[in-house]
Amino acid sequence: RVRERQDLGAQAVATDKMLVAAISQASAARNAAAEQALRARASAIANQIRELDRTIVAQFPDYAALVTKTPIAIEDVQKQLRPNEAMVLFTTTSRATFVWMVTRSDVRWHAADLGERQLNEAVGALRCGLDAEAWLDKASTCPQKLGRKAPLGADEPLPFDQERAFALYQALLGPVAREIDGKELILVPSGPLATLPFQVLLTDKPTAGGDLTRAPWLVKRFATTVLPSVSSLKALRQVGRRSAASKPFLGVGNPTLDGDGRSDLSISRAKLARQIQTCAAIPTQASQVAQRSLRAVDALSGG
Incomplete structure (x- = not known):
C-alpha cells in the first residue's frame, strides 16, 4: 500500500506538470478536451490517494503516525x-x-x-x-x-x-x-x-x-x-523502549546487488560485487576505493 501511495504521488506530479504545460500554450494551440481529460485524471488520482491514506491510517495507525506530516502544536x-x-x-x-x-x-x-x-x-x-x-x-x-x-x-x-x-x-x-x-x-x-x-x-x-x-x-x-x-x-x-541489550551492537550490511540494469557502470559494479567474496579478490580499482574510504574514516576518527 505504501508503494502504491508513492506511485500515485508520482503520477499526480506528472499529471500536474502536463496540465500546466497544456494551459500555458497560446490560445490558438490549446486543446480544451485534452485539458479536461488531464483535470479529470488529476481529480481521480487525488481521490485514490485520499482513499489509500484513509486505509493506511485505519489498518496501520502506528506507521501512519510515524510518517504522516500532520500539524502538531x-x-x-x-x-x-x-x-x-x-x-x-x-x-x-x-x-x-x-x-x-x-x-x-x-x-x-x-x-x-x-x-x-x-x-x-x-x-x-x-x-x-x-x-x-x-x-x-x-x-x-x-x-x-x-x-x-x-x-x-x-x-x-x-x-x-x-x-x-x-x-x-x-x-x-x-x-x-x-x-x-x-x-x-x-x-x-x-x-x-x-x-x-x-x-x-x-x-x-x-x-x-x-x-x-x-x-x-x-x-x-x-x-x-x-x-x-x-x-x-x-x-x-x-x-519506543529502552534497549535491554547488555552490550552495544554494530551491524554492517554487505548485500550482493544487481544494480539498476540500465547503465554499463551499474552492471559492471554489480558483476564486480558478485565476484568479490574475499579481500584478496578485490581488483585494483575497487581496492583504491576501499583504501580512500578507510583513509577518510581514519581521518574523521582521529587516527
Whole structure:
C-alpha cells in the first residue's frame, strides 16, 4: 500500500506538470478536451490517494503516525522533548531555508539565505568528500563542484570541503548555537538537507592546513537523531523502549546487488560485487576505493 501511495504521488506530479504545460500554450494551440481529460485524471488520482491514506491510517495507525506530516502544536512538541533535547526543523524553499528550534522551554526561528539550488550545490559538494564511488563515474560532477580541473589521483584522499561545512553550520545552526549548546539534537530535515549527514558539519572555523583529525566536527559536540517529521516524535515516544541489550551492537550490511540494469557502470559494479567474496579478490580499482574510504574514516576518527 505504501508503494502504491508513492506511485500515485508520482503520477499526480506528472499529471500536474502536463496540465500546466497544456494551459500555458497560446490560445490558438490549446486543446480544451485534452485539458479536461488531464483535470479529470488529476481529480481521480487525488481521490485514490485520499482513499489509500484513509486505509493506511485505519489498518496501520502506528506507521501512519510515524510518517504522516500532520500539524502538531508547539506545546505538544515541547511536552515530548526531554530537558536535554532540542528539535530543529528545516523547511527549504526556492529562496531561503527556514529553521525552527524548539526546546522544553524555548522556541526560536530564523531564515537562512540558502535556497534549494544553493543547498543542492553545498550538500552535493560535501558528499563528494565522503563518497569515493562518486568519483568513479565518468560523468561525475564532483570535480566541477569542488573547483577541480582533474579527477582524483589513485592515492589522493577525498577532498572534503571544510570551509563549506563550516559555512553551512553557521547559516543553519549558528543563530541558535547558544540555545542548542549541550543538547542532544533531533533534526527534521527536508529537501537537499535530507541527504546530508549533519555530523560532518564543522562547528568552528577549520584550522589552517586542513587536518581532518583536528577538525571541530559537529558529531564531537552533539548526539543527533534524524526524524522524517515533527509528528513522528510523538509516535516514537509512544512505542519506543529502552534497549535491554547488555552490550552495544554494530551491524554492517554487505548485500550482493544487481544494480539498476540500465547503465554499463551499474552492471559492471554489480558483476564486480558478485565476484568479490574475499579481500584478496578485490581488483585494483575497487581496492583504491576501499583504501580512500578507510583513509577518510581514519581521518574523521582521529587516527
